[in-house]
Amino acid sequence: MKTNDLILQTITKVIVFLILLFSVDIFFAGHYTPGGGFVGGLMTSAALVLLLIAYDIKTVANLFPVNYIYVAATGLLIALVTGISSILRHKPFLTHAFNKHVHLPLFGETSLHTAALFDLGVYLVVVGVTMTIIQSIGEDK
């Protein structure tokens, strides 16, 4: 039976951006307030799951043409490189460093900590694993 999902699809177009923004906020706030890479990744995959429910796997694959297994692998690689880069500075594995004066092109002078990079790895792994599980269960062919 052909059904019309106009209300759900219109609501989804508005709410997905709110959820993505909330997940980015929760990811960057993780150092000082509750949150971090894990919850942020789960929220991002919740937004993608909402898209999957409102549309279908084919449409979402056109929107985000990524293989989520590679996303998880990239996250693991980022976490590993963060750990190894401390060995290159003759410090123990996973010794984090920070720099108070980094000049970014858009933000000006900011202070960066490599734990945020490690958190980015966690974030990518969570998004990749969750979306791989949900997509491979959802494929009913």
Add this chain to the structure above:
Amino acid sequence: MFSFVLHASLVLIALSMIGFIYRVIKGPSTPDRVVALDAIGINLVAITSILSILLKTTAFLEVILLIGILAFIGTVAFSKYLEKGVVVEHDRNNH
């Protein structure tokens, strides 16, 4: 006085949650249970916010938004399962 009002509203919300749990257990059809579970999620938002006022902390404000989003997505997924039999379709235009 303010603390008494907060505790009284906690008790009232707990009572309304007992009503919803009765509907979840007793509800004759599945949509009754889904609507009751959705309302339980929204009551959980209210309980969390009142508790964060009582504990004088802002650490739970993310949790409130999180419960709202998760309740919405769960209800939508359940509704789609009840209507179409699948939650995630491969291609909605031809299947």
